[in-house]
Amino acid sequence: MTEYLQVQSIHKDFSGLKVLTGVDFTVREKQRHAIIGPNGAGKTTLFNIISGRFRASSGAILFKGQDISAKPAYVRNRQGLSRSFQITNVFQELTVFDNIRSGVRSRNGLRYHFFRKPDNHRRIKERTEAIAEEVGLQEAMHIPVSALSYGQQRALEIAITLSTEPELILLDEPTAGMTREETTQAIRMIDRVTAGRTLVIIEHDMDVVFSLADTISVLHYGKILVSDTPDRIRHDQRVKDAYLGEE
Ligand SMILES: Nc1ncnc2c1ncn2[C@@H]1O[C@H](COP(=O)(O)OP(=O)(O)OP(=O)(O)O)[C@@H](O)[C@H]1O
Ligand SMILES: [Mg+2]
Missing domain, CATH: 3.40.50.300 (P-loop containing nucleotide triphosphate hydrolases)
Known part of the structure; x- marks a missing residue:
């Protein structure tokens, strides 16, 4: 399968505060990839770097094999x-x-x-x-x-x-603040509209994550702790200790 979006060794600090300390993961074409992790882990920051809103302190973002790290947001948007x-x-x-x-x-x-x-x-x-x-x-x-x-x-x-x-859609907590019923509808809708596209979704609601994602990456202390299938993530002891166990 094609490596569609590659996040390579992304570091980001905000005037000394080290938020991302070497984030690596790959999203494959037409996959639904979820990013989970505790509050303040740097998930939104990572999206800002992928979309071009922020520049990384170091590291690279490759989209369809092309290094887009230096491209402004509107150019990335035009590329899909x-x-x-x-x-x-x-x-x-x-x-x-x-x-x-x-x-x-x-x-x-x-x-x-x-x-x-x-x-x-x-x-x-x-x-x-x-x-x-x-x-x-x-x-x-x-x-x-x-x-x-x-x-x-x-x-x-x-x-x-x-x-x-878009070919690649980034959604940051699309169901945040929704009622159970709204969430169920939203999942169905997201499932529908992202068919045939590539999705990267940040989400806290584990029902949403486990019903949508093909792959899950866990962001923890500025790095990706593990990227794997929902089933393996669910049973991963490191993930339980770091994140799921807290819930
Ligand atoms: N523009 C900014 N300037 C300074 N610090 C920032 C900025 N954006 C984010 N941060 C800091 O970076 C850290 C990570 O924030 P971020 O919003 O990326 O976390 P998150 O994983 O999305 O959290 P949440 O789950 O609560 O949405 C936090 O400590 C936050 O205060
Ligand atoms: Mg966030």
């Missing part, structure tokens, strides 16, 4: 790597449809000539509706974001991520 947006960044007073559409539009290149092609408006509208449907927001398409339930807001974050047509 997308991390979920925080809903707080979207326009609360605009509708779900408008918010998703602006992602679809920017993906398709917002240019003057673009609007002169009569087909494009229709294509954008259709793609926007399809994405809203994929994440289960078809009924809520024409209401403002501010009127969405919490679960729906999180679904919109995923919709906006999908609007850039």
Whole structure:
């Protein structure tokens, strides 16, 4: 299987605070890879480094065999790597449809000539509706974001991520703060929308992790303690001692 995303010896410190001290793991194409680890382990920091928001202190990120460590976030995004947006960044007073559409539009290149092609408006509208449907927001398409339930807001974050047509999706705790019922729905939706894509997901909810992931990496004290199948992780004594045992 192809080594799709390679995280090589990533170190990160914040003015002396060593958060990541040599993170290594590989994500294979079309796999669902979960990252687990205690609060403050550096999981979000690692995502920020993969997506290009932060630069690592040292180490490299390879995407489809190419070293992207020095590339800015928007270039990585254009190459097919997308991390979920925080809903707080979207326009609360605009509708779900408008918010998703602006992602679809920017993906398709917002240019003057673009609007002169009569087909494009229709294509954008259709793609926007399809994405809203994929994440289960078809009924809520024409209401403002501010009127969405919490679960729906999180679904919109995923919709906006999908609007850039990513190959590799990074989701940071997509079910955080959800009720059991919302979580169950969210898992089903994530399962559906990431089919045929590659997913890296940070998650605390072990039900979510064990029902979605093909591979799990445990981040502990700045390093990956182990990467393995859910079944092996579940029975790994080191993981129990370091993390699962605490739960
Ligand atoms: N921009 C920053 N500047 C300084 N310190 C930071 C910054 N971002 C994160 N940190 C520190 O890095 C450490 C790891 O934080 P991070 O958010 O990556 O952990 P996490 O594993 O995502 O935790 P959680 O499970 O709570 O989300 C923490 O001690 C945090 O305070
Ligand atoms: Mg975090």
